[in-house]
Amino acid sequence: MIRFEEHHQEIREMISDFSDEKIAPGAEHLDETQGLPKESIGEIAELEMLGLTIPEEHGGAGLDLLSACLVVEEISRNCGSTGAILATHLFEGTAAILRLADDAGRERWLPDMASGKTLATFALAEREAESDASAIDASAGAEGDGFVIHGRKTWIMGGMMAGLTTVIARRGEDNLEDLGAFVINPGVDGCEREPMEDLLGLRGAGFCNMNLNGVMMSADQHLKGSSAGWSAITKVIDTARLGAAAVSLGVARGAIAHALEYSSQRKAFGRSIDRFGAIRAMHAEAATAVEGARLLLWRAAGLIDAGKSAGREVSMANLAAKQASYKATRDAVQILGGNGYSREYPVERAYRDVQALVPFGGGEDLQKILVARSMTGVRS
Ligand SMILES: Cc1cc2nc3c(=O)[nH]c(=O)nc-3n(C[C@H](O)[C@H](O)[C@H](O)COP(=O)(O)OP(=O)(O)OC[C@H]3O[C@@H](n4cnc5c(N)ncnc54)[C@H](O)[C@@H]3O)c2cc1C
The missing domain is CATH 1.10.540.10 (Acyl-CoA dehydrogenase/oxidase, N-terminal domain)
Known part of the structure; x- marks a missing residue:
């Protein structure tokens, strides 16, 4: 595929x-x-x-x-x-x-x-509703011919630069079928953005919280394709998980390249450290894990491009990407020794950025739950 x-x-x-x-x-x-x-x-x-x-x-x-x-x-x-x-x-x-x-x-x-x-950005998460979408509290109530939306969203990546945000809010009862997607311009009255600062990684990714205090919307700002609720919205969550995997694998590849270059220059005991078996093993394991995860990512993307259902493959790719990039950046820091902890070298930033990406798109636990559910056919 x-x-x-x-x-x-x-x-x-x-x-x-x-x-x-x-x-x-x-x-x-x-x-x-x-x-x-x-x-x-x-x-x-x-x-x-x-x-x-x-x-x-x-x-x-x-x-x-x-x-x-x-x-x-x-x-x-x-x-x-x-x-x-x-x-x-x-x-x-x-x-x-x-x-x-x-x-x-x-x-x-x-x-x-x-x-x-x-x-364009996407606002799903709330302080009390991250992995668990059924806890979403933001509401879009009918008002005249349109809707009025109230709620507080968090972790909107790129939110400080956004000209359009798709907000997930409930349209009625407290079940997943009642969730809907609404397009808003974050610059409108009633919408207030607060930058999220002092994060560990991805410090230039424009994260924000968004307060929605009675934002008025016309009926056509409700995305009709989300009428079925969560089962429709998950189509976007699947692609979001691919995006998260692509970012973390890119960051990991950068860290591997820096560690490789560094290990060819750095000398210890009269030899460049890339001659030592332990260092070579870290290079080999990181590259293998990252390449394997890339293949899973490309397969999952190909399945979605072909219009196939790919929830399991998406979660496998996201999980493999998180694990591979975490290992690759941790090993890159290790290969640089003391310099790995210094901001003078880019692997320190890569390590922090990958930490930020671990929960993005749902944590490792969630991906494992989804893969296992697709294998066993039963919920845990
Ligand atoms: C870098 C980054 C970018 C993000 N971008 C966006 C964005 O653009 N838009 C947006 O809406 N949100 C965004 N988010 C929020 C993101 O979607 C949530 O952080 C994510 O859903 C995971 O929730 P959580 O792990 O942070 O929190 P929680 O749901 O509180 O989970 C806490 C821990 O419990 C584990 N856990 C949860 N449920 C279970 C379970 N049933 N069984 C076992 N373990 C469980 C989780 O894996 C995690 O380890 C972003 C987050 C980050 C860090």
């Missing part, structure tokens, strides 16, 4: 060069200052990458999720924060409109998302 074609290779090479030239130089400063990568996202938009998965009739490139995985990985290789914002736009914000909006909604929102005028 992995269809790796010539255009995938071309796009990867192009973005890889761009990432080394334009993204890498500012990554450390972005992390240090907890800034927003507005310039980088603008340049990514100029390369028409924000419309990568948007159909051509709406101004996008009409490419597949596999292409999006490759692009996000290459950006994340040098800067997890910028890669994470791009992943949110492609795998959450865009996916929500593509999968849940009707034709009129697609016509209304996608062209500005493709051109880069609007960065």
Whole structure:
């Protein structure tokens, strides 16, 4: 199911060069200052990458999720924060409109998302409802011909730069079928964003909390494709998990490359440390784990691109990516010895960024629960 074609290779090479030239130089400063990568996202938009998965009739490139995985990985290789914002736009914000909006909604929102005028994000999590969507408290009540939305969302990645956010809120009773997706412009009256600062990693990813204090919406801001509730919304959660995997594998690849380079230069006992068996074993294990997880990721993306149901494959890819990137960045820190703990070297940032990505898209435990459920056919 992995269809790796010539255009995938071309796009990867192009973005890889761009990432080394334009993204890498500012990554450390972005992390240090907890800034927003507005310039980088603008340049990514100029390369028409924000419309990568948007159909051509709406101004996008009409490419597949596999292409999006490759692009996000290459950006994340040098800067997890910028890669994470791009992943949110492609795998959450865009996916929500593509999968849940009707034709009129697609016509209304996608062209500005493709051109880069609007960065799109996704707001599901709440303080008391993260892994457990049934605890979502945000409500969208009927008001005149439309809705009024109240609630408080958290952990919205890229939220400080967003021009559009798909908010998950309940439309009525307290069950999963009553959850719905609503598109809002975070700049409207009643919507207030608070930046989330002093995070361990992804410090330039523009996280925010969002207070929704009676935000008025017209009826067409409700995405009709979410009418079935949670079972429809999970289509977006699946792609979000792929985006999270692509970011963490990109960050891990960056850390492996730095550790490899460092170990070829650093000398101990008269030899470069890449001659020592223990160091070589760490390189080999990290590369093998990351390559294996990439194949799972590309397979899951290919299945979704082919219109197949891929919940199990998505969770396997997300789980493998978390485990591989965690191991690869931890080993990279170890390979750099004392320097691994210094901000002078990028593996320290990679290690922190990957920690941030461990819960993103649902923690390891949740992915294991989902994989095991699909294998046994029963809930735990
Ligand atoms: C980097 C990052 C980016 C994010 N981006 C977004 C975003 O753009 N939009 C958005 O809405 N949210 C976002 N989130 C929130 C994210 O979706 C939640 O953090 C995620 O759902 C996991 O919840 P949790 O583990 O943080 O919390 P909890 O649900 O409180 O879980 C705490 C721990 O318990 C475990 N656990 C939970 N349930 C079970 C169970 N049944 N059995 C065993 N263990 C269990 C979890 O795996 C975890 O280890 C982001 C989070 C991070 C860290």
